Amino acid sequence: MSEPVLTVENLSVRIAGLHILQGVSFTVAPTGVTVLLGRNGVGKTTTLRAVVGLTPRNGEVRGTVRTGAQSLLSQRTHRLVRGGLGYVPEDRCVFAGLTVAENLRLAERRGTRPAYDRVFALFPELDRRSRQRAGSLSGGQQQMLAIGRVLLNDNRLLLVDEPTKGLAPKVVTEVAEVLERVAESVPVLLVEQNLAVVRRLARDAVVLAAGRVAWTGDAQELLLETALTRSLLGVGSAEGHQHAAVATADHPAAAAPEDGS
């Protein structure tokens, strides 16, 4: 078996006295999508933020996060990102007062050629709206911009936090298609609540419950286990099946998000 692109061992995060992650361990395969699942508030976003070094100053992080032999926890966020860790945060976080072009320009890195061709091939809308303020884009367009910013550079791993949250069903499908294409060339650690998207994209799954890893394994097998998905995710796999069955380009309309967060 090939070496994981990311190894998280015994990761614990305390923020303002709350023990949010309590010894989380998992690996991310060097290809495809690994999805991080769990009910609201179990620590999915906290995990991604800890990996990319964005735990708040009043937080305490312990454990090991590494790519190969390289430890990540001791490094500052901008160095991790320059080292090939692309991060798409929850709620897009585009710079509303800047234009689309300026948002993209910010992601350019000195010494490397920005891959505008790749970004505009995936999101031609961004090219057309390059002079528009990002704050006036729709939620779906903002999500495209958030993903496009990261794809402007070559990455070793993408961390993507709830990319379909709050989007219309048609846009959910578009985002899923893009992530599917992206995952062909770079591994993705994805936080996602929409089981239809999970079924379409994910190969491996890590399920968190109350700050601990409750289950790891094949994502497709997980979605087939009704009792398991109900107990771990609070949703029956039948619902997952229903969404999963229609979350394709042919039937995008029913691919609705499960939950707002």
Add this chain to the structure above:
Amino acid sequence: MDAIILLTLTGLGLAALYFLVASGLSLVFGLADVLNFAHGLFLGVGAYATWWAAGNLPGAGPDGLGFVVAVAFGVAAGTLVAVLVELVLIRPLYSRTIEQVLVTVGLSLAGVALLQATWGADARPFPRPAWTREVTSIFGAQVPNGGLLLIVAAALVLGAILAFLRWTRYGLIIRAGVENREMVTALGIDVRKAFTLVFAIGGAAAALAGALGSVYFGTVSPQQGGSLLIFAFIVVVIGGMGSVVGSAYAAVAVGLLQQFVNYYGTSGLGDICVVALLAVVLLLRPQGIAGKAVTA
């Protein structure tokens, strides 16, 4: 009519002084979330360094090109102090608001004490070109040249800062950082360099305010920075934290209000009206004229 023109232009001169102090203060707070009570020290350093250079620095003097050299020296000194303050005192304290306030308040007090210990507590006459003591007749109003110099300098600084923010990569980083600092780092940018840069810009503008304000008032004193800082903070709050243009609008409003009320009302009433304006803005538009709305 003459009086109105004179009051308008002297009010704009005062506004220019406020803007020069407030613009840096606003950028520093907007980007780095630092409430810098030591900002007045940069003004004091700029004023005293210019004063010292005019009398001691080879090539510098109170007139002509020598005066330009003296002011450039003052601005450089203010910029250097601002950068050192950021690197040595502020950088270890980012996200620790209480400690930042204590350090910057302490530094402002220590700075004034140091200036007093070195050059005395009394105001000293400021060496300045002869033409700045004269007046220019504008539509019959005799307007002090020192005030006009301030207006021109502030307009140039406003233009330069806006051009910097609009056209340079670091300007882009600062604009983005004012919106969401964390996301800037998540794009692979070391935002701390931008923090140092905004301190440098703020320090330079404040030092210029110190030099040209001393030209306008004709004297330099250790307390100058502190008294102007109070109105600069009011300008920043009214204008909106992080907005240079907002600071410019607010500075004009505060300068004109102060000047007109002090003239047509009682001396000192203008200051009270400025505080009242601050209260009204905070009640009706807490984020300021051009600031971002704060949401829960």
